[in-house]
Amino acid sequence: MVSFGALARKVFGSANDRRVKATKPRLQAINALENEIRALSDDELKARTQKFREELANGKTLDDLLVPAFATVREAARRVLGLRPFDVQLIGGMVLHDGGIAEMRTGEGKTLVATAPVYLNALAEKGVHVVTVNDYLAKRDAEWMGRIYKFLGLSVGIIVHGMDDEERRDAYNCDVTYATNNELGFDYLRDNMKYERAQMVQRPHNYAIVDEVDSILIDEARTPLIISGPLEDRSEMYNTIDAFMLKLVPADYEIDEKQKTSTFTEEGTEKLENMLRDAGLLKGESLYDVENVAIVHHVNNALKAHQLFQRDKDYIVRNGEIVIIDEFTGRMMPGRRYSEGLHQALEAKEHVQIQPENQTLASITFQNYFRLYKKLAGMTGTALTEAEEFGNIYGLEVTEIPTNVPVQRIDEDDEVYRTVEEKYQAIVREIKEAHAKGQPTLVGTTSIEKSEQLAERLRKDGFKDFEVLNARHHEREAAIVAQAGKPGAITIATNMAGRGTDIQLGGNADMRIAEELADMPEGPEREAREEEIRADVARLKEQALAAGGLYVLATERHESRRIDNQLRGRSGRQGDPGRSKFFLSLQDDLMRIFGSERMDGMLRKLGLKEGEAIIHPWINKALEKAQTKVEARNFDIRKNLLKYDDVSNDQRKVVFEQRLDLMDGEGLGEMVAEMRNGVIEEIVAKNIPENAYAEQWDVANLKAEVQQYLNLDLPIEEWAQEEGIAEDAIRERITAAVDAAVADRAERFGPEVMTYVERSVVLQSLDALWREHIVNLDHLRSVVGFRGYAQRDPLQEYKGEAFELFQTMLGNLRQIVTGQLMRVELVRQAADAPPPEAPEAYGSHIDGTTGEDDFHSGDTAVLVRQEAGAVVAPEDRDPKNPASWGKVGRNELCPCGSGKKYKHCHGAFV
Known part of the structure; x- marks a missing residue:
């Protein structure tokens, strides 16, 4: 029996269909202008930018200019890049202009989609930010798409790590600015630590388009951006409170070793209040009065240090320092410290020198940063599964944009094995079969560790020619992904790696030309070689197509359907053939959470033999329901955290x-x-x-x-x-x-x-x-x-x-x-004395998927602000001793004598 909702969708179309249909009149109007605009000279096409700005000044709105502006960008892209945006790309651009999320399949050209709304909104001269997930993509897109904007008379800026304030200010003052989410957030926090308006680098937040919007606004938004700096010495406080812990007896506290929690009993709280009152540390009557919140934190840490952390098991004391021991590997982790005062509590317990703790100087979540923009938009290949979160938190509506060519990919049913070992044996067999017939294979894993384990298995089985791709080296990523579509290629990747670069069957001709002909000068010889490479790529593409296109083979399902869909979406680009299949075992994390023990017993009774798999559409549906439950729980956690923030x-x-x-x-x-x-x-x-x-x-x-x-x-x-x-x-x-x-x-x-x-x-x-x-x-x-x-x-x-x-x-x-x-008195100072600087500060953002700090390199935290050093005369600087250089301007020649600018030499490490 057909439900009423299904019947209504059949008659009227879904809400998504109606939104796409509403763009058709504007799309037809853009197409109607194509011949007229194509007839214009380059100079006449460029002059349209100034004409549009005059029309805005005379009272027209951006919506009024959408049709002619989009038609202008389409023609500029054709002339400058040789790329003419498809109709569906213009529909995606309209969704972005209207402040929504455009869900577009991998390979549909999202980078080009953004150009039309970026150009249109940049006409208002209030700045447009295009946000990417890493510095490599910010540079690539700014250079690639920047050619269109510059051709049309707009300025383009880029923000990457290591730039000084002057360079950042210039970039933000451009019409279009490409940057990563981390850099934008930190610049906002740093601006609000400045002492003069002229020192600030950002303009008011006008309009942002977020590329890979699900990664930035959901995955990375689990943890805040933090700028921290050293706190004043509180060692006396730690030592005083540590002495109190020795006077407590087991009846004064309760310990839960499993949950790693410790709490004071009523007797313990009363005893502690008396000790704190005698020491003059307690304000008011009760320990739990609001003004004692910092003291409560200190005493809780001290109790944890004494009752939950054991010397030589959780940490060791070496050379007068507390060194943490990794609970999983048993290795020492020098340079790592527990946060929020716990490390100091352990130092007090062991009577070693108490190092100053870091204090949060400024902090913001990505949710609250991106809600500063007057208008926000985003694009990704996978957003529909998180549509509720985008709507609730950011007020963004997700629109699924139709593909330019129908998708030919075959999504096969999952294969479920009893054990991990059986699953991996089946995966290796499947890879061998695909490789033998020349089919390119992308193997998706959920973690870096699992990708290394699978790589080791393949080596033992005699495979030598394969690539392992993870989310650590972005430039290397692009090169690997670009050639992952060659016949017989095997690429093992973590789910988050390689986003922003398409896998093209036969390989990417432009990347090969850039790599192979890097040292060859322009001329007839180079042109001939370029033709050879393009012909070779076309031949390889035919071979890959004949073998069935890209085969996406996933080694387990993720908690989120969205990340599974990202992986699947790698195959079937622009109407290419392809296939995808997930291999699971009852010992996988997701299966264990949902009671696979009972299923294991049932399958044994039914006579499932070793190496056999269960394959049925019902299993796919059951797993999707399980994933939906986990997604809902994770959304509730994020929503609750946001309420506090x-x-x-x-x-x-x-x-x-x-x-x-x-x-x-x-x-x-x-x-x-x-x-x-x-x-x-x-x-x-x-x-x-x-x-x-x-x-x-x-x-x-x-x-x-x-x-x-x-x-x-x-x-x-x-x-x-x-x-x-x-x-x-x-x-x-x-x-x-x-x-x-x-x-x-x-x-x-x-x-x-x-x-x-x-x-x-x-x-x-x-x-x-x-x-x-x-x-x-x-x-x-x-x-x-x-x-x-x-x-x-x-x-x-x-x-x-x-x-x-x-x-x-x-x-x-x-x-x-x-x-x-009432006490201030004047002290005469040099007229050109600099304004006060904010304290030395370090950036931190914990990656929600890997648990690693994006702003740490080994044991070294990355400085996001340094105290201004004194200016030292060039003749007083010792080239071999950077400590003698004082404050060096980033565009000065480096004092070491290399002949490079400071920012490209020693300044690059600051």
Whole structure:
């Protein structure tokens, strides 16, 4: 029986069909202009850009210009690159312009699809960002597609690692900027650590197209971008708290070794509170009051260090340092440290020197970074399975774009074996058969380790000519993928590797020409050689087609259908034949999660022999249901993490907007006066309670706090003894004295200097408190989950206490700024002295799929900001000693004497 929904789709088409159909009138209008635009000269075609910009200035919208602009780009691509975008590519471009996600199969030319919406939106001169997954693709696409934009009179910039602020600013000021998601996020965070508007590199976030949008906005969005720097020495605090741990008895805490958790009992908490109170470390009555959140974090770490971490099992002490032991391999991991103060707690336990811990200086998730853009779009081969997440979190609608030529690939049913060994034997047999008939084979694995294991098996079986591809060396990746379509080629790849480059049957002629003829000069000989290579590639393509096209052979299913679909989508490019098949065993991770033990017993009873496989469409459906459940669970985890991050993100926006206002000097004098008056209100209200008699006033403390926060020695005792004096009168006298001191200072400094001083003090104080606040929020996150045991919603508790911490931070800001400005005195400095620099900082982003830090090289963290060194005269620099060079401009010649610019020599390692 046909359901009503199926019947409605048959009559009216699906929502996706309707969205695609809605683009047809504009597509017909673009095609109608083709002959007219083809008749234009190059100069006339280029002049259309200026014409479009004038029309925008006269009130037209980008939507009004879509048809002529897309027609212009199509013709420019044909002339410059020899590529004429297909109709389906223009439909994809319209989806991107409308702020949606275009799902396009592998090989449909997504790189070219982006050019039309990028050009159209760049006409507004507010900047367009094209976001890629790695530096190699950013460079490749900027150079390749940049030729179209430059031909049409637009400027193109590129952001890659190792550029200085000036180079970045120039790139961001271009009409079109190519960059990776990591670089964009870090530049945003760094900009909000600057002290002058002129030092910032990014413009307001206008429009971004994210390539491989599922990888960036879902896979990489599991973990935040973090900029961290060394924290002030807290070794005394660690040692004090460590001493308390020795006074505890087993009844004071509970340990769960399986879950690696430790908690204090009621008796233990009470004992700890008394010890902390005696040491002067406890604020308020209870250890779990919001102002003690950092202390709670420290004592929890100390308990973990003593009860859950064993010397010579989890770590060793060597040369006065704590060295972690890898729990899986048993190897030492020098240079690696536990985060969030745990390593320091172990150092205190073992009485070795406590190294300073790193503090988070700034942090943001990709979800919250990309939601800054006024308009966001994306493209990928696989997004429909995550359509709900894209809609809920980013407000992006996924549209499946039809293929240019119908897909010919055959997707075969999965083969399920009882054991991993049987599965691998079947895989090797299948690879041999495909290789024997000259069919190119792409073997997909779920991890680097499994790809190496399979490679080892193939070597033992006598295979020598195959490639192993993983997501570590992007340039090498492109070369391997480009030739993976040759007849009989075998390529073993991890699922995330090689995205952004198509596998072309017969190999990629352009890549071969670039590689084989790199040293051959232009001329008739080179042209003849190029023709030979193209003819050879065409011949090899015919052989690969005759063998059945690319065979995608997957060694197991991933938790996500999307990643399985990415792998399948490698085959069947542009209507080529191809096939795909998944080989599974009951011992695979996904199968074990869903009760394969019972299935194993059942299959034995049914008489399944060793080496035999079960093959049935029902198994595919059951596995897809299992994957759907895992995807839903992972989405819930990401959604929950985002709810917590949204709390800190709201506060981050307030602080960052406040910083911009301060840098612009807007309302600075009023703000400082408000802070001053707030401090006066607080200290008077605290020491002269409302409706209290004069005998109940704490006059001595009021005088001390006026001295502490306002730097004034006022005769408050004499005022308090005057007959009938009220609280208001005391407040007014203090305010008058403060105003007089401020006016005197302003007269001595002058208005310009005073504004500069106020801005510097407020910005630096705000930054220091914000960094401390981020740490407190991290600590709060780590302990708030326990509130669930008391039937309280951890998220609501987090929101409430995060707000209290924020209010406390603002109160502290008032006191610190007022105290500093009431004490500040001028010190004459060189007129060209640089503005204050943010502290030394390191970038960090943990890859959600590999667990590795994208910004670490071996044991070395990558600096994302360095303190400005002193400028040293060239004659005082020792070429052999970089420590003597001081601050070197990135475009200066390198002091080592190589003759290269610093940024291409020693500066490349900074």
